[in-house]
Amino acid sequence: MNNSSNAERLDLRSMTLDEMKELTVNMGESAYRADQLFLHISRGVSNIEEIKQLPVSFRKELAKLAYIVTPTIHTVRKSKDGTIKILVRLHDGIMVESVLMHYRHGYSICISCQAGCRMGCSFCASTKKGLARNLSAGEMISQILLLEQLGNCHMSNLVLMGMGEPMDNFENVCNLIDILSDAKGRKLSRRNITISTCGIVPKIRELAERFPQVNLAISLHAPDDERRSMLMPINKKYSISEVMKAVKEHAAKTGRRPTFEYTMVSGENDSEKDAHKLGQLLNKMNAHVNLIPLHIIEGGKSLPTKKNDIIRFQNILNKYGITVTIRRSLGQDIDGACGQLKLSVKI
Secondary structure, eight states, X not given: OOHHHHHTSEEGGXXXXXXXXXXXXXXXXXXXXXXXXXXXXXXXXXXXXXOXXXXXXXXXXXHHHXXXXXXXXXXXXXXXTSOEEEEEEOTTSOEEEEEEEEETXXXXXXXXXXXXXXXXXXXXXXXXXXXXXXXXXXXXXXXHHHHHXXXXXXXXXXXXXXXXXXXXXXXXXXXXXXXXXXXXXXXXOGGGEEEEESOOHHHHHHHHHHOTTSEEEEEOOOSSHHHHHHHOGGGGTSOHHHHHHHHHHHHHHHOOOOEEXXXXXXXXXXXXXXXXXXXXXXXXXXXXXXEEEOOOOTTOOOOBOOHHHHHHHHHHHHHTTOEEEEOOOTTGGGTOSTTXXXXXXXX
């Protein structure tokens, strides 16, 4: 199946159930055929011909109008802690990375939503080559299916913290949530989905409107605008005060507790003074702080904060009544930890 023919057809894996029903009815079939089609696609069927419950004539006509996107695994890396990272080859040769992590509560999958990223955060490998393109919902779902098959498991939690900024590919991410959470498909609870953003304020508000059950994580990484702007260029457009206002509105509307991601960089944002600043910023909120030891990336000059200093930082935040965890760094030995995923060039 060549790419030019696919470009003229519909990607079934990127379609919501309502979109499939519209397609099916327009083809002269009953709407319940869309239910059958949607269920099989959600289970990972990769070829229309495999769906034997559908009439042969319908399958043939459907194959003229649509296809199922099927990225492939290029490389698999397994960590000593059980984490699995895959390099996924998309139809145009661009490759993105995805990670499967095993916790006591089940399996979490971290997927990429973009090939690369244009946000420019200084400590993140994903942004070093810029943004190649957005990923479709089908390409995001394919990452999940590939990892589940490889790990012989079923995902319990999904995090969009891989390559890319989810709010910069918002409509495709919304389609992803609709598809995964549909009761006639995978039935993934929206409460088990976490969207991480560097702070695109209008989309934080829109997420609250469209998906109030979905968890919100904010990449903060500094307690003041001056240093956050150096680490994260997006802060020059949306300041900390603007981000905090949007997050508080999100929490009030959804009842969901926000998480603030804070990468600990030695000598840059990890002093006791920084901890007090962060505590004062968040102490009136029902928020959770996730302290992330910096992971060294290729070409990076920053160093991680020492463990004892991270614990000291945590203890100061606790005094402000803030719940704090230190992230367990899974997959660091295979460059699968936070901030280490990166865009691979076409091959």
